[in-house]
Amino acid sequence: MMNLKSRKTGSELRVGMKTICSERCKEIIKILLTEEEPLPASxxxxxxxxSTKTIRNDLVKVEEFLKxxxxxxxxxxxxxxxxxxTTDLRQQLFSVVRGKSVYVQPYSTQERQRHITKELIQSENPVVLQDLAERFFVSRTTIYHDLKRIENWLSRFxxxxxHEAKGGVFVKGSESSWxxxxxxxxxxxxKESVPKNRRSSEGGVVYQRLKSDDLVQxxxxxxxxxxKALEExxxxxxxxxxxxxxxxxxxxxxxxxxxxSLExxxxxxxxxMMPEQVEKLRKHKEFEIAQEIARKIEQVFSMTLPEAEIGYITLHLLGMRLLDLSECIDDDGQILKTVEPEIIDVTYKIVELxxxxxxxxxxxxKTLITGLSIHLRTTIRRLQYGLSLRNPLLKEIKQKYQSIFGAAWATSVIFEKELNLKITEEEVGYLTIHIGAALERKKEKxxxxxxxxxxxxxxxxxxxRLTRNIPELEIVGFLSVSDIDRYEPEEYDFIISTVPFSKSEKPVVFTDVFVNDESIHQxxxxMESLKRPLLNENMEGNAANNLFYKEHLYVRQNYKDKDALIxxxxxxxxxxGFxxxxxxxxxxxxETITSTMVGGGVAIPHGESKYVNVPVVAVVTLEExxxxxxxxxxxxxxxxxxxxxxxxxxxFFAKFHTMLESDHQRQALLSAKSKDEL
Structure with missing residues (x-):
């Protein structure tokens, strides 16, 4: 492909453009570059x-120029x-007809959609589609596709x-939603990194808490x-x-x-905000703190904050995550005295479950009980008042602790039964961090x-092979079958054997000398089953399996989206009748409130329990x-x-966690070709 820069400079291109084509020719090229389908001259x-005749004459000049x-x-x-x-050449041509001498690096789809969303949020007037197409060097059809994705995101709020008849678009909804x-x-x-050349110290102003990247955004x-005044x-x-x-x-x-709020x-x-909600918030000490913040803002910014604004500041204070009180108070008992008894009770129920x-x-x-109870105090407030808390680690949590994340979803039982609250995946992520830390403290080989x-x-x-692939395994000894009796049963948890034998008090995993991937899974x-004696004991009678019915197992299905499936x-x-x-x-x-995707390609959508006649779990594996x-x-x-x-x-959640823990089991589900196999 010929590089535009190597043929002529930006200035020469503009001169050439004026010599060969009129300003109208430029407009024709811009229009054609923003269309993906053929456009009639009319x-x-x-x-x-x-007139159409004028356009036909101009198209001859345009054709010569494009060559x-x-x-x-x-x-x-x-x-x-x-x-x-090509896409790259179209973007370069856009720069030429718009009079730009420097080639502009194209945006990725995600970047473009983020910029369009930002403009829609910022603008008081409708945003014109043609302007967006020209600015981002794409067709209007592409902008239409972008708007569908953006509207899907906006629907969460x-x-x-x-759409206006004149080709403009704008965001519509309540002020609180906006x-x-x-x-x-x-x-x-x-979450996005800011290029170094855009990082600003705002004319030498030094911030104590705000980071440069966050300030830029x-x-x-x-x-x-x-x-700076808000920070102070x-x-x-x-x-x-x-x-x-x-x-x-x-x-x-x-x-x-x-x-x-200020903007x-x-x-x-x-x-x-409803007057009765404001009155309810007045009972919290945070309302007084919000009033003090509002008073200082009014002094500094010379504006009056309505009482509803003070109410929303109160909600944020109620739902804020403070640094762990253990950083301020050394004694666990003293920390727990600051927490309401009913929250401690819920904490124990969650930890037990x-x-x-x-x-x-x-x-x-005790570390888990203390940390979790402090966390739950603000979690419950957030959920009660419908506040969202962004969890910046959520994706990493799902990847690193996917089985624990799935187990933490079981706490929705307690939140809905004891508190009449729906927990979000963001909050489940924070619970997972506390639980994961507790498991690390208990980890034994x-x-x-x-x-x-x-x-x-x-x-x-x-x-x-064993130490490289399963570092949490401790090999007590290598021996022949006849020497097993030299070890007391309490000295080891199970046996790995390359030779067949039948008599053993402990579980035996048979493998070849190469310990293949199948053996590693086994x-x-x-190891997982031995960690779960309580579960194995209580699962007698296979009660959890009573939730599954053959007619509600769906193998290798095809759905366009999650809503259609649900x-x-x-x-x-x-x-x-279920x-x-x-x-x-x-x-x-x-699903409009929070995602129920728990990691490992698994989702657990669920409705309210009061609408369940007979408990059931439907299982769906997808072709794509x-x-x-x-x-x-x-x-x-x-x-x-x-x-x-x-x-x-x-x-159910206990068995579900076992499945999430095992890549082998999840793959077996996906590999099933019939309901019987599933």
Whole structure:
């Protein structure tokens, strides 16, 4: 491909353009570059308010000009004309006809959509599609596709994109929804790295808490705010009114909220709050702190904050994550005295349930009880008031602790039964961190005997494979079958053997000397089962399997999206009497609030338990993965559980965790070709 820069300079290109083509020719090229389908000359003429004959004459000049740059004007008889060129060349031609001498690096699809979303959020007037197409060097069809994705994202906040007859678009919805979307957009932008040349110290202003990258993203979306003054107000609030320092993420989230509020108040976009809710918030000490913050803002920014704004500041203070109180108070007992008894009670119920699911005892871990109870105090407040908390580690948590994340979802039983609250995946992620840390503290190696018939070389080969692939395994010794009795049963947990034998008090995993991947899976499964004596004992009678019915196992299905899957399978459960219509609606509704993707390509959508007639779990494996709020899912468990039937629900989540823990089992599910195999 010929490089535009190597043929002529940007200045020469512009001169050449003026010599060969008129300004109208430039407009024709711009129009054709933003269309993916052939365009009739009559339509181009209509857009430019000239005759069709004039356009046909101009197209001759356009064709000659495009040939210089290895682009071609194609004509389809009775259909129209279009420009044939690579994506890169189209973008370079855009720079030429717009009079730019420097080639602009194209945006990725995600970057382009993020910029368009930012513009829609910022703009008080409709955004013109043609302007977007020209600015991002893409066709209007591409912009239409972008808007569909953006509208899907905005729908999470009950916002829509409205289209004007003149080709403009704008965001429509309530003020509270708009603010939630703006805050979420800032949180997503916060995760993106900022180029070094855009990092700013704002004219030498030194910030104590705000990081440079976060400041850039804030000022990009909401530029006319004194962020240094906001930072000073919050730091002073920390020092004089709070027991502990605010965590950095919570600090930034509150700065974002205040900046958005100030910008909207300047535009006379006041937010509303019911008087009875304001009165309810007055009972919290945080309301007084919010009043103090509002008073300082009014002094510094010379504006009046309505009482509803003070109410929303209170909500943020109620839902904030403070740094762990253990950093402020040394004694666990003293820390727990600061927590309400009912929250400590819920904490123990959660820890007991998760311990059951994981097959370990966690209630004796005081660090877990203390840290989790402090965390739950703000978690419950956030859920009660409908506040969202962005978890920047969520993706990594799902990848590193996917089975624990799945087990933590079991706590939805307690949140819904005890507190009448729906937990979000963001909050489940934070619970997973606490549980994962507790498991790390309890981690012990599994002890094994290795039985083999060959010599030391074979033994070393087996040892090498085992220690490399399963570091949490401790090899007690290598021996022959006849020497097993030399070890007391309490000295080891199970046996790995390369030779067959039948008599053993402990489990035996048979393998060849190369310890292949299948053997590794079997060893890991054995280690997991031995960690779960409580579960194995309580699973007698196979109660959890009573939740599965052959007619509700669906193998290698095809669905366009998650809503279609939940709707169709949910309707089948409704028609067969397991659930009511309200269950299906609540399951779909939950997905608009939070994703139920738990990691490992598995999702567990579920509706409200009060709409379940008979508990059931429908299992769906997919021919092709589907998008589940930005992640790929290939196995779906649609849960219709009665949370008041705790034992049945516990046992399901225990077995579910075992499946999540094992790549081998998940792959076996996907490989099933029939309901019987599944």
């Amino acid at each position: 339509e181009i003429a209509q857009r430019l308010s000239v 210089q740059y290895e682009a071609e004007l194609k004509k389809k008889p009775k259909v129209g004309v279009f420009i044939e060129a 009950e916002l829509t994109i409205e 603010r939630k979307a703006a805050a979420e957009l800032l949180m997503e932008l916060k 804030l000022t990009d979306l909401i530029p006319d705010v004194d962020y 107000i919050l730091i002073e609030t920390e020092v004089h009114h709070l027991d502990c320092k605010i965590s950095y993420d919570a600090f930034v989230a509150l700065i974002m909220h205040l900046a958005i 909207r108040i300047k535009r006379h976009k006041d937010i509303q 998760v311990g059951y699911v994981l097959g370990v005892t966690l209630t004796d871990d 599994s002890k094994v005997l290795v039985v083999c018939a060959s010599g030391i070389g074979t033994s070393q080969l087996i040892a090498s 060893i890991r499964d054995t 709707l169709q399978i949910g309707n089948v459960l409704r028609d067969t 659930v009511t219509q309200e269950f299906v609606e609540s399951a779909i509704g939950r 993965p589907i998008d589940w709020m930005g992640e790929q899912v290939e196995t779906v468990f649609l849960l219709a559980l009665k949370f008041e039937q705790e034992q049945e629900t516990r046992k």
